[in-house]
Amino acid sequence: MARNFLSQLTGSFAMPAAENPTVAMVEAAYRHHGLDWRYINCKVSPDRLGDAVIGARAMGWAGFNCSLPHKVAVIEHLDGLGESASIIGAVNTVVRRDDQLIGENTDGKGFVEAIGEMTDPGGKTALVFGAGGAARAICVELALVGVAHIAIANRDEARGGELARLVANETPAQTSYLAWRSTLAVPADTDFVINATSVGLFPDVDARLDVEVDSLQPHMLVVDCIPNPPMTRLLRDARERSCAILDGLGMLVNQGAIAIRHWTGIEADRAIMRRAVEDVLLDGRKSSC
Ligand code: NDP
Numbered sequence: 001m002a003r004n005f006l007s008q009l010t011g012s013f014a015m016p017a018a019e020n021p022t023v024a025m026v027e028a029a030y031r032h033h034g035l036d037w038r039y040i041n042c043k044v045s046p047d048r049l050g051d052a053v054i055g056a057r058a059m060g061w062a063g064f065n066c067s068l069p070h071k072v073a074v075i076e077h078l079d080g081l082g083e084s085a086s087i088i089g090a091v092n093t094v095v096r097r098d099d100q101l102i103g104e105n106t107d108g109k110g111f112v113e114a115i116g117e118m119t120d121p122g123g124k125t126a127l128v129f130g131a132g133g134a135a136r137a138i139c140v141e142l143a144l145v146g147v148a149h150i151a152i153a154n155r156d157e158a159r160g161g162e163l164a165r166l167v168a169n170e171t172p173a174q175t176s177y178l179a180w181r182s183t184l185a186v187p188a189d190t191d192f193v194i195n196a197t198s199v200g201l202f203p204d205v206d207a208r209l210d211v212e213v214d215s216l217q218p219h220m221l222v223v224d225c226i227p228n229p230p231m232t233r234l235l236r237d238a239r240e241r242s243c244a245i246l247d248g249l250g251m252l253v254n255q256g257a258i259a260i261r262h263w264t265g266i267e268a269d270r271a272i273m274r275r276a277v278e279d280v281l282l283d284g285r286k287s288s289c
Helices: 022-032 046-058 073-077 083-088 107-116 133-144 157-170 233-240 248-264 270-284
Strands: 008-014 037-043 063-066 093-097 100-104 125-129 149-154 174-179 192-195 221-224 244-246
Touching (some): 008 022, 008 248, 022 270, 063 248, 073 100, 093 248, 107 221, 133 157, 221 233
Parallel strands (some): 008 037, 125 192, 192 221, 221 244
Antiparallel strands (some): 063 093, 093 100
16 A cells, blocks of 8 residues: 655744744644644744745645744735634634635634633623733634623733724724723722733743732632743732632643644644643743743
8 A cells, every 4th residue: 555655734933933832732632633744843034934935835734823923924925814813913823725825813712712611701801911912812702702891901001002992893892991000900890800911921930910919809710821831920819819710721722722623624632732731841941932
């Protein structure tokens, strides 16, 4: 019988790239499901992004992730966008469909799936810290699954206000912008408190989000997007205040599993993926995401 030595290719374009552990997580899923697929971690500079996309087209890649700094810049090299990627204005997953490259955004969807495993987000209120790429994806997807009100707190007021307007204009959710010039008290009627800033990311592991810890209440679900280390200072504070907590690995694993579904059509085993990423993070203690 003729053997087939031609693997299906996927991967990631980013810069820096060396410390991104996604390859370990995705290839663990490919191996577990017996797929002859590869995930190639590529360091691509902004001025070569167009060439990299042409290369992926020429080699018939099934798709690829885009990480910093390419999530917005890649759009001009693609043939179309999925619904939430076009509202968010950023792409983290590119999928080849009928020889067209379509941009999707799985960051927010992965986040919403992680929350959905704990509670029904419909009708709830959220306070999101941050207004960068992760916050944009999270706010749009929370709004699309029925979160009623989203308050956004961001250091840079223009950026925060712009995100609040975007979500109010493009989705059914109501939004507000909270000025965050000093320690912020979480309003008592908040259901979800979400850190979508980079505060707490390795190596700054003891950095504290400027929030009044005593305003965290036991009915709140406190979520941190930081995947490394998963147990951030915010989550430790929240646990001490008897809040439910959710770490950034849930979001990381889910967004990866949704990307794998886009590329291969299979529903990847998330426990296998989580174990793989935990292994590399615990092993290295120096990866970023
Ligand atoms: P961006 O650079 O687009 O945005 C960074 C955000 O953090 C901005 O809102 C910025 O505020 C804020 N910020 C940075 N430093 C501080 C500070 N000292 N105090 C208050 N706010 C601060 O990054 P992303 O949105 O792409 O990523 C944010 C985090 O989310 C990263 O740490 C990343 O690791 C994580 N992430 C996790 C994912 C997962 O799967 N778990 C997926 C994607 C991201 P300002 O606008 O005022 O500068």
